[in-house]
Amino acid sequence: MSISVxxxxxxxxxxxxxxxxxxxxxxxxxxxxxxxxxxxxxxxxVLPPDKLASPLTVVASAGELIADGQLGEAFAVSLGRVFxxxxxxxxxxxxxxxxxxxxxxxxxxxxxxVQMLRTLPHLGLIPLFILWxxxxxxxxxxxxxxxxxxxxYLNLHAGIRQTDPGLxxxxxxxxxxxxxxxxxxxxxxxxxxxxxxxRIALGTAWLSLIVGEQINADAGLGFLINNAREFLRxxxxxxxxxxxxxxGLTTDYLVRLxxxxxxxxxxx
Amino acid sequence: xxxxxxxxxxxxxxxxxxxxxxxxxxxxPGEFVAxxxxxxCGKSTLLRILAGLDSDVRGSFSVxxxxxxxxxxxxxxxxxxxxxxxxxxxxxxxxxxxARKALDEVRLPDHADAWPLTLSGGxxxxxxxxxxLVRQPDVLLLDEPFGALDxxxxxxxxxxVEDLWEAHRPAVLLVTHDVDEALLLADRxxxxxxxxxxxxxxxxxxxxxxxxxxxxQRVRVLADLGVDDAQAA
Numbered sequence: 134m135s136i137s138v139x140x141x142x143x144x145x146x147x148x149x150x151x152x153x154x155x156x157x158x159x160x161x162x163x164x165x166x167x168x169x170x171x172x173x174x175x176x177x178x179v180l181p182p183d184k185l186a187s188p189l190t191v192v193a194s195a196g197e198l199i200a201d202g203q204l205g206e207a208f209a210v211s212l213g214r215v216f217x218x219x220x221x222x223x224x225x226x227x228x229x230x231x232x233x234x235x236x237x238x239x240x241x242x243x244x245x246x247v248q249m250l251r252t253l254p255h256l257g258l259i260p261l262f263i264l265w266x267x268x269x270x271x272x273x274x275x276x277x278x279x280x281x282x283x284x285x286y287l288n289l290h291a292g293i294r295q296t297d298p299g300l301x302x303x304x305x306x307x308x309x310x311x312x313x314x315x316x317x318x319x320x321x322x323x324x325x326x327x328x329x330x331x332r333i334a335l336g337t338a339w340l341s342l343i344v345g346e347q348i349n350a351d352a353g354l355g356f357l358i359n360n361a362r363e364f365l366r367x368x369x370x371x372x373x374x375x376x377x378x379x380x381g382l383t384t385d386y387l388v389r390l391x392x393x394x395x396x397x398x399x400x401x
Numbered sequence: 402x403x404x405x406x407x408x409x410x411x412x413x414x415x416x417x418x419x420x421x422x423x424x425x426x427x428x429x430p431g432e433f434v435a436x437x438x439x440x441x442c443g444k445s446t447l448l449r450i451l452a453g454l455d456s457d458v459r460g461s462f463s464v465x466x467x468x469x470x471x472x473x474x475x476x477x478x479x480x481x482x483x484x485x486x487x488x489x490x491x492x493x494x495x496x497x498x499x500a501r502k503a504l505d506e507v508r509l510p511d512h513a514d515a516w517p518l519t520l521s522g523g524x525x526x527x528x529x530x531x532x533x534l535v536r537q538p539d540v541l542l543l544d545e546p547f548g549a550l551d552x553x554x555x556x557x558x559x560x561x562v563e564d565l566w567e568a569h570r571p572a573v574l575l576v577t578h579d580v581d582e583a584l585l586l587a588d589r590x591x592x593x594x595x596x597x598x599x600x601x602x603x604x605x606x607x608x609x610x611x612x613x614x615x616x617x618q619r620v621r622v623l624a625d626l627g628v629d630d631a632q633a634a
Binding site: 302303304305306307308317318321322324396397398399 | 480481
């Protein structure tokens with residue numbers, strides 16, 4: 134949960150050279166080989182199913198879980214937790230970031246405590262959250278919110294402070310008032326850094342959810358996984374993990390799409 | 402006729418460092434004045450004060466009309482297309498047509514929808530000029546606007562600025578340390594040294610000027626700047 138310095142104004146992340154298209158199929162050789170090896174180990178009994186189920190079993194179990202609605206239900210519950218936790222943390226992070234980015238007094242009063250608190254590993258707050266919020270939905274939402282608020286705050290604040298004073302001056306000479314300068318110059322120039330914050334925040338949100346769902350979950354993906362563990366159903370555990378991974382990848386992809394759209398002025 | 406710019410006894414200090422030490426300057430409407438001086442002589446500070454970017458001064462100055470400025474860096478908003486950067490000068494008015502005309506004038510008719518980061522240095526500086534001119538300023542302040550350009554682009558920009566000035570006739574105050582540039586463009590050259598106006602020359606030559614026509618003036622202006630003409634020749 135650290136602030137990323139990547140993606141500051143003039144350095145589009147998309148400029149990182151990607152592997153050439155031609156080599157993409159070749160890059161699949163080793164992952165596919167690993168899965169085949171895994172299947173072979175399971176089929177020959179080298180890898181017992183109570184340690185790790187075979188890929189084919191995992192796929193079959195996924196099919197069953199989807200068919201009987203269990204996966205859909207757990208998915209919806211977990212998605213809801215991330216959504217509301219993200220909303221809560223997002224509002225807090227953005228409001229604090231705006232206040233401390235746009236006002237000197239705001240920065241003087243808000244920034245020191247936030248900078249101190251961010252050094253706490255927020256996942257370590259679970260014991261306190263349980264004492265404060267019990268073991269229901271609240272600590273799970275609070276954990277996600279805490280994971281989201283800090284990266285959003287830090288990057289929004291940094292983005293606002295990185296505004297080129299030359300651009301602000303140019304607008305001032307053209308007769309733009311302070312509020313207009315904030316709207317037309319300061320906030321737009323904070324967008325790239327804020328999007329970096331958004332991506333970090335979403336990554337942290339999923340991580341916080343996974344950890345939070347270990348707390349006495351009675352629904353959701355965490356419940357599905359923990360329940361499966363009790364019955365040594367490693368296939369269901371793997372299905373849950375894959376769904377977590379897919380969710381993280383999907384939100385990351387959506388932010389990338391958003392970046393490509395909003396930051397298209399950086400494309401050359 | 403009232404002056405476009407009127408400055409009397411202007412003092413400005415940053416802490417204990419005096420930057421302007423009693424500057425007097427009048428600029429007539431439509432007059433093209435070049436402000437020459439070494440680095441650190443206070444010429445950019447004077448311009449910033451006139452543009453309203455530096456306050457806390459002693460003395461008085463007045464700029465009754467609309468002021469525009471073009472800086473050494475074009476200072477375009479990179480997330481706005483070129484024409485929207487130009488219409489920024491209109492302050493909220495949706496002036497696509499006006500912006501287009503201004504872009505025609507600076508000879509960038511095909512770049513209205515481009516992103517600023519795709520422009521060359523000279524092109525971006527021309528957009529910056531269009532943004533300054535689109536609000537039809539009475540006073541156009543130019544803060545070494547050609548300083549960051551390559552020599553060939555600079556020559557083209559000199560001609561462009563002269564044409565724009567002749568078409569719109571704002572009073573111009575051009576800050577530069579390039580004597581040839583000042584002689585090529587200005588009606589009057591004001592030399593600033595250690596925060597004071599130390600010399601003022603009218604350049605009474607027909608336009609467009611050729612370098613060969615101002616050899617003698619050049620020697621005199623350089624002498625005011627403390628440069629021996631034998632070295633500069």
